[in-house]
Amino acid sequence: MAWGWGKKEEDPDEALRDTQSLSDMANVSLKIQSMLGRAKEKFGGQYDDVKLSVAVPALLQLIAQAQGQKSGEDVFQRDLMYRDAGDEPATAGQFLVSMLLRLAASAVINLFSCIDLEGMDKMVDFADWAYISSTKDLKEKLAGCGYSLLNHDSVLEAGCVGYYIAIDATTKTAVIGVKGTSSMTDMLTNCCAATIPHELENSFSADDPEVKEIRCHEGILISSKRLARDLEPFIRDLFIPLEYNITMCGHSLGAGAAGMTAILLRSTYPDLIKRDAIHVKAFASPPIVDHKTALACLSFSTTIVNNSDVITRASLANVEVLLKLLSGIQGKLVESGIDPVDYKSTAAFLSKLREGAGGDMLMTTEEGFETLNKAQADVAVDDPDHLYVPGRVLLIYGKWQDRVKLEEEVEKEKATEIEEAAKRDIPTYCVLSNGITAPLRVIEIDDDMVQDHLIASYKNRINGILKSGSS
Numbered sequence: 001m002a003w004g005w006g007k008k009e010e011d012p013d014e015a016l017r018d019t020q021s022l023s024d025m026a027n028v029s030l031k032i033q034s035m036l037g038r039a040k041e042k043f044g045g046q047y048d049d050v051k052l053s054v055a056v057p058a059l060l061q062l063i064a065q066a067q068g069q070k071s072g073e074d075v076f077q078r079d080l081m082y083r084d085a086g087d088e089p090a091t092a093g094q095f096l097v098s099m100l101l102r103l104a105a106s107a108v109i110n111l112f113s114c115i116d117l118e119g120m121d122k123m124v125d126f127a128d129w130a131y132i133s134s135t136k137d138l139k140e141k142l143a144g145c146g147y148s149l150l151n152h153d154s155v156l157e158a159g160c161v162g163y164y165i166a167i168d169a170t171t172k173t174a175v176i177g178v179k180g181t182s183s184m185t186d187m188l189t190n191c192c193a194a195t196i197p198h199e200l201e202n203s204f205s206a207d208d209p210e211v212k213e214i215r216c217h218e219g220i221l222i223s224s225k226r227l228a229r230d231l232e233p234f235i236r237d238l239f240i241p242l243e244y245n246i247t248m249c250g251h252s253l254g255a256g257a258a259g260m261t262a263i264l265l266r267s268t269y270p271d272l273i274k275r276d277a278i279h280v281k282a283f284a285s286p287p288i289v290d291h292k293t294a295l296a297c298l299s300f301s302t303t304i305v306n307n308s309d310v311i312t313r314a315s316l317a318n319v320e321v322l323l324k325l326l327s328g329i330q331g332k333l334v335e336s337g338i339d340p341v342d343y344k345s346t347a348a349f350l351s352k353l354r355e356g357a358g359g360d361m362l363m364t365t366e367e368g369f370e371t372l373n374k375a376q377a378d379v380a381v382d383d384p385d386h387l388y389v390p391g392r393v394l395l396i397y398g399k400w401q402d403r404v405k406l407e408e409e410v411e412k413e414k415a416t417e418i419e420e421a422a423k424r425d426i427p428t429y430c431v432l433s434n435g436i437t438a439p440l441r442v443i444e445i446d447d448d449m450v451q452d453h454l455i456a457s458y459k460n461r462i463n464g465i466l467k468s469g470s471s
Contacts, residue, residue, distance in 0.1 A: 086433030180254030255282035301391025389435030
């Protein structure tokens with residue numbers, strides 16, 4: 001769905017949801033300006049010349065215009081960025097087929113395995129159940145999957161995360177579900193949290209015994225340390241002696257805490273590394289570790305990222321990329337004589353905005369992506385304050401081109417019922433990569449950027465992938 005520029009009719013019930021705060025251009029502009037305003041303070045005046053109240057609306061207009069291309073035109077630049085982001089771009093069905101063919105050919109799959117993918121529908125349920133506060137209800141959910149609840153802590157203290165431990169004694173498997181936060185405001189506020197160093201007791205990596213110094217998200221490290229302490233008796237006295245295989249999972253900040261806690265536990269208990277006995281399945285994890293640590297997690301951590309999910313990109317590095325992009329847009333406004341510095345230029349700027357998605361673009365889509373590419377190149381990946389999503393990343397996404405094509409078909413057929421449009425499937429694509437891939441190094445401003453973060457959206461995408469792959 002492209003930016004409506006005031007044309008979209010809102011469902012009153014949506015006012016109660018987090019997504020409502022980012023449901024139209026004006027609110028998106030205000031939210032982004034607020035976030036960028038806080039972040040600018042961290043850059044010591046480097047971006048003080050960027051007028052957020054001018055550059056952000058101009059950027060939103062450019063995005064709406066880029067999304068407004070006709071589906072028959074050249075492939076959308078945004079879709080190309082996703083397609084070229086990883087190791088194995090494909091539609092959902094082709095993805096599974098190619099994985100099986102590579103397995104049959106004894107090819108090494110470095111980033112993802114077919115087993116990982118096929119179990120992801122169950123794992124997203126396990127992550128979702130971490131939000132359940134009722135122990136009785138949680139027990140019933142787990143029993144339906146053959147698991148017994150061993151421990152449940154729905155603590156609400158600051159600096160702590162709720163969690164549960166469930167086991168299947170028959171298969172000697174344990175699932176540790178970590179609760180995230182239901183507040184989108186808290187998550188956006190945390191995107192610029194301090195990055196701090198942390199010295200591990202031992203290396204957490206099976207491939208590099210020297211990885212003991214990491215840099216990470218301060219708040220998530222604090223909560224993960226507490227969680228690790230709570231889990232240690234179960235790990236040390238039960239799961240290691242009985243040789244259980246452990247999977248940690250979570251959604252949103254719960255995903256981040258699951259990933260960080262696994263690093264801490266692997267460092268404390270080398271037996272977990274020797275047996276390859278602990279893995280992470282994370283959904284919508286925020287960036288939590290430096291680039292070297294993120295890549296060192298490839299062997300045991302897998303993160304699913306859904307399309308334009310804003311929280312998976314909520315990092316200081318990406319805020320700086322966005323500020324550089326906005327600086328380039330403001331330069332274009334100055335060049336075009338519509339940077340609002342007096343009455344005449346202000347009137348010209350407002351007139352430009354009133355053109356909406358149908359007006360002439362301030363810069364071409366190609367120029368926009370050239371500006372973005374330069375911004376990404378100028379923001380160092382290995383900066384010690386820059387954080388990334390850890391481990392393997394399965395980026396699942398829909399193409400703008402397919403979305404526009406569907407909108408054109410609906411318009412052509414004069415289909416006005418939302419239910420009728422919802423019945424039409426837009427293909428889902430998969431790219432295998434890691435947290436340093438280009439699509440995750442930019443905050444993608446899209447009217448699905450918040451909706452894509454919700455766990456219900458993750459469930460729908462994953463179930464659609466598996467359904468497509470089995471058909």
